Amino acid sequence: MKEYLDVHAMADGQATAEQMKAGEAAMDADPKLRSEFESVVMLKDALKTHCKGIHCEDTWSACQGRLAEIEKADRVTGFVSKYAWQLCGSFVMLMLVTGLWTRSLNHNNSLDPSQVTAIAGFSPMAAGAQDEYGFQKFLHSFRITGISRSSIEGRPVYRYEMADGRGDFYLYVSPGVTRLDGACHREVQGLNCYSWIQSGAQFILVADRDHADLEAIAQRISGAR
Amino acid sequence: MVLRQLLMGIAVARGILPSAMLFRKDAKRDRFERLTEQVFPSLFGTALRLTRDREDASDLAQEAVIRAYEAFDRFDDRNFKAWMLRILTNLYINKYRQRKRTGLSESLDDEYAAEPVAPEGTTPDRMLFDNLVGAEVEEALGRVPPDFRTAVLLSDVEGLTYEEIAEATQVPIGTVRSRLARGRAILRRELEQYALEQGYIRKEQSG
Numbered sequence: 001m002k003e004y005l006d007v008h009a010m011a012d013g014q015a016t017a018e019q020m021k022a023g024e025a026a027m028d029a030d031p032k033l034r035s036e037f038e039s040v041v042m043l044k045d046a047l048k049t050h051c052k053g054i055h056c057e058d059t060w061s062a063c064q065g066r067l068a069e070i071e072k073a074d075r076v077t078g079f080v081s082k083y084a085w086q087l088c089g090s091f092v093m094l095m096l097v098t099g100l101w102t103r104s105l106n107h108n109n110s111l112d113p114s115q116v117t118a119i120a121g122f123s124p125m126a127a128g129a130q131d132e133y134g135f136q137k138f139l140h141s142f143r144i145t146g147i148s149r150s151s152i153e154g155r156p157v158y159r160y161e162m163a164d165g166r167g168d169f170y171l172y173v174s175p176g177v178t179r180l181d182g183a184c185h186r187e188v189q190g191l192n193c194y195s196w197i198q199s200g201a202q203f204i205l206v207a208d209r210d211h212a213d214l215e216a217i218a219q220r221i222s223g224a225r
Numbered sequence: 226m227v228l229r230q231l232l233m234g235i236a237v238a239r240g241i242l243p244s245a246m247l248f249r250k251d252a253k254r255d256r257f258e259r260l261t262e263q264v265f266p267s268l269f270g271t272a273l274r275l276t277r278d279r280e281d282a283s284d285l286a287q288e289a290v291i292r293a294y295e296a297f298d299r300f301d302d303r304n305f306k307a308w309m310l311r312i313l314t315n316l317y318i319n320k321y322r323q324r325k326r327t328g329l330s331e332s333l334d335d336e337y338a339a340e341p342v343a344p345e346g347t348t349p350d351r352m353l354f355d356n357l358v359g360a361e362v363e364e365a366l367g368r369v370p371p372d373f374r375t376a377v378l379l380s381d382v383e384g385l386t387y388e389e390i391a392e393a394t395q396v397p398i399g400t401v402r403s404r405l406a407r408g409r410a411i412l413r414r415e416l417e418q419y420a421l422e423q424g425y426i427r428k429e430q431s432g
Binding site for chain 1: 251257262266267269270274282283286287290291295354357362366377378380381382402405412413416
């Protein structure tokens with residue numbers, strides 16, 4: 001039976017020169033081997049002729065799509081792994097810069113109520129005088145008993161001594177504040193205070209009253225035009 | 226370099242550059258696609274003849290292409306078609322064949338189990354083969370058990386060497402030789418049966 005396999009190898013072009021020579025001799029001696037050889041050659045021909053490659057556009061397009069996806073993923077992965085340190089460094093820098101910027105923004109803007117109430121050197125303004133910013137137009141429904149002026153970190157702070165039917169209270173106004181961080185209700189030096197932003201300035205009410213009272217006064221001021 | 230990449234990214238995001246410029250095909254993919262496109266009909270044809278199901282063939286061919294792309298750096302630049310067919314056949318044997326394994330062929334792999342392709346007193350080959358059409362050959366090939374069909378396909382349709390078939394099917398060369406001889410004998414019998422049914426040959430001619 002081994003001769004048959006050698007005949008197949010000859011038909012397949014896989015036999016060595018030596019095997020070819022031996023095979024030829026064997027086929028000359030045995031017509032069945034010759035017949036086997038011819039049969040294999042014809043079968044191979046038939047397969048080669050009738051079984052062609054099959055083109056399938058859909059599958060090829062799907063392959064191309066998947067290759068493109070893999071390539072994109074490889075590029076992104078490659079970029080991230082190649083520049084991981086630079087990317088991390090950039091993020092850290094960004095966080096630092098943002099932190100510093102936010103910090104400096106807060107520093108320039110809102111005041112803590114304890115800062116304004118602690119200022120000792122307020123200079124009284126002449127009776128009937130107006131502040132430069134025209135904040136008094138918001139206060140016409142209250143009785144103003146005195147206005148004084150001072151500054152904190154180079155910015156002006158006005159103090160209005162005011163009164164209504166329930167007694168006295170103070171209003172501090174600091175222009176140039178656009179954002180207020182933290183709670184509006186606070187307690188400073190044993191007095192309640194309420195802080196808010198209005199017309200580009202920070203308003204701080206300080207009085208020996210409860211917070212609801214202060215909030216009501218604040219609403220009257222912020223509602224006044 | 227980082228700056229260049231970032232600027233490219235910004236340019237693409239703002240529509241200054243088309244994204245195709247940043248995500249253009251790289252040299253590896255371009256070369257791989259060109260080579261694969263040339264052999265794809267063979268690849269798909271083999272997948273279809275192995276699985277005998279168009280959907281399975283499509284999945285098998287796609288998976289083989291993806292595996293080959295991932296391993297393309299290891300391709301030795303010799304015979305691309307043989308390399309692709311080896312990946313496809315490996316995948317078929319390890320994945321698809323396991324699902325449908327019948328256990329039919331293993332006991333027939335013995336080198337000495339081969340039978341003659343041209344049995345005594347049968348139809349003259351010329352008369353048998355001259356009348357065949359493609360669909361009949363495909364049909365007969367489909368009836369050959371998978372392991373023998375794989376060997377016959379890789380050798381006679383795709384022209385792979387015994388060594389390449391042995392690598393693709395993960396068996397010794399001796400087994401490839403016996404599978405080929407056995408597969409061809411089965412195929413010839415199937416073709417003869419078909420020719421008898423169709424009346425291309427008569428009963429007494431087939432012995």
